[in-house]
Amino acid sequence: MMKSTQKIRAGILGASGYTGAEAMRLLLRHPNTEICFLTADRKAGQPVHDVYPHLGGYGLPDMISVDTAPWDDVDVVFCGLPHGTTQEIIASLPKTLKVIDLSADFRIEDPATYEEWYGHEHFAPDLQSEAVYGLTEINRDEIGNARLVACPGCYPTAVLLALMPLTSAGLIDSNDLVIDAKSGTTGAGRGLKQITLFSEAGEGLSPYSIASHRHAPEIEQEIAKSLRVPAADIRVNFVPHLVPMSRGELITGHVRLSSGKSVDDLRAEYASVYGDEPFVRLLPKGAVPQTQMVRGSNNCVLNVFEDRIPGRATIIAAIDNLVKGSSGQAVQNMNVMFGLEETTALEQAPLFP
Numbered sequence: 001m002m003k004s005t006q007k008i009r010a011g012i013l014g015a016s017g018y019t020g021a022e023a024m025r026l027l028l029r030h031p032n033t034e035i036c037f038l039t040a041d042r043k044a045g046q047p048v049h050d051v052y053p054h055l056g057g058y059g060l061p062d063m064i065s066v067d068t069a070p071w072d073d074v075d076v077v078f079c080g081l082p083h084g085t086t087q088e089i090i091a092s093l094p095k096t097l098k099v100i101d102l103s104a105d106f107r108i109e110d111p112a113t114y115e116e117w118y119g120h121e122h123f124a125p126d127l128q129s130e131a132v133y134g135l136t137e138i139n140r141d142e143i144g145n146a147r148l149v150a151c152p153g154c155y156p157t158a159v160l161l162a163l164m165p166l167t168s169a170g171l172i173d174s175n176d177l178v179i180d181a182k183s184g185t186t187g188a189g190r191g192l193k194q195i196t197l198f199s200e201a202g203e204g205l206s207p208y209s210i211a212s213h214r215h216a217p218e219i220e221q222e223i224a225k226s227l228r229v230p231a232a233d234i235r236v237n238f239v240p241h242l243v244p245m246s247r248g249e250l251i252t253g254h255v256r257l258s259s260g261k262s263v264d265d266l267r268a269e270y271a272s273v274y275g276d277e278p279f280v281r282l283l284p285k286g287a288v289p290q291t292q293m294v295r296g297s298n299n300c301v302l303n304v305f306e307d308r309i310p311g312r313a314t315i316i317a318a319i320d321n322l323v324k325g326s327s328g329q330a331v332q333n334m335n336v337m338f339g340l341e342e343t344t345a346l347e348q349a350p351l352f353p
């Protein structure tokens with residue numbers, strides 16, 4: 001447990017990206033953390049106020065290149081880098097440094113599955129075997145002892161928070177999981193991409209990676225681990241959509257109830273599992289989760305509804321992809337790793353409207 005006056009010295013890799021900016025915003029109000037360095041690639045050398053004007057004036061250091069980062073000056077690094085980059089960079093870092101990775105680099109445990117979905121061999125398999133999957137509510141104890149935490153993808157965060165208590169309790173069929181997911185455009189990062197151009201994403205709703213998104217094997221892996229069955233025994237149909245809003249994510253799960261189980265049983269399980277959780281909220285019966293309920297917060301709101309088809313149910317969960325779906329969960333994990341109050345710097349109520 002850290003003394004309350006002791007500061008954690010943090011570096012943020014990929015600080016000029018969206019998750020980096022969100023990590024800065026959250027850590028600026030963290031009483032036990034000092035931001036020591038920020039890295040960027042093309043924007044290296046620029047002051048924060050040039051990259052993110054809303055974060056100017058807070059005394060943050062200028063962006064530097066990752067090659068010149070003073071690793072010995074920090075206790076922890078947050079890695080908001082593109083896939084495949086973190087595993088190369090952190091392999092050469094001091095082994096005492098704690099690492100909280102927001103990318104997908106250390107989430108997939110099976111090397112063949114990793115290669116199949118990410119298109120290359122893993123560059124740091126030793127580090128992969130050390131990594132702990134950072135879904136805080138489910139893996140809190142392991143995260144507390146971890147050096148390297150692989151934060152879940154934004155969609156898997158919402159999907160697993162919604163489904164895992166139910167699959168673990170045997171209340172729904174783990175082989176009949178159909179997920180329809182929607183994300184704001186920040187989910188695709190700050191780099192210029194045609195799909196997120198205002199003129200192409202605005203006024204529309206675009207499905208993508210239909211039944212072929214890399215978050216499906218990540219979801220299957222975690223459900224399979226919790227049930228102690230091979231990942232191939234779990235099958236998730238997952239279709240994401242890009243929605244013209246900057247942040248927010250909503251997932252709709254269409255599930256089959258186990259024999260004799262009702263929606264009230266599912267609600268009772270959520271209430272039991274999440275009753276004491278600071279960030280996961282089961283809404284009152286009938287209340288509909290919406291992205292507007294979580295914007296800017298580390299909260300996940302969820303609920304379950306009866307389907308018209310007997311024996312089926314519809315589950316809805318909403319998170320902010322940049323908070324609970326990435327940087328907020330990363331800070332939550334840092335708090336756990338350093339023995340701090342888990343909610344520190346994350347108490348922000350949602351922004352509305």
Ligand SMILES: NC(=O)C1=CN([C@@H]2O[C@H](COP(=O)(O)OP(=O)(O)OC[C@H]3O[C@@H](n4cnc5c(N)ncnc54)[C@H](OP(=O)(O)O)[C@@H]3O)[C@@H](O)[C@H]2O)C=CC1
Nearest residue numbers: 014016017018019040041042043080081103187189190326
């Ligand atoms: N956005 C989201 O909602 C979520 C994102 N993630 C994951 O988190 C990671 C970061 O995402 P996000 O912030 O959206 O990404 P962005 O594209 O917004 O930012 C990427 C950052 O990485 C830097 N960078 C790019 N290439 C390199 C390189 N070769 N070496 C060093 N630095 C590099 C960029 O610098 P520069 O700007 O100077 O080019 C920038 O700071 C990704 O892996 C993403 O998949 C996970 C969950 C949710």
Ligand SMILES: CC(=O)N[C@@H](CCC(=O)OP(=O)(O)O)C(=O)O
Nearest residue numbers: 103104153154155183184187188
């Ligand atoms: C809207 C959008 O493009 N979202 C991203 C997911 C962002 C995320 O959580 O991703 P990682 O697994 O990449 O870390 C996508 O579908 O690729």
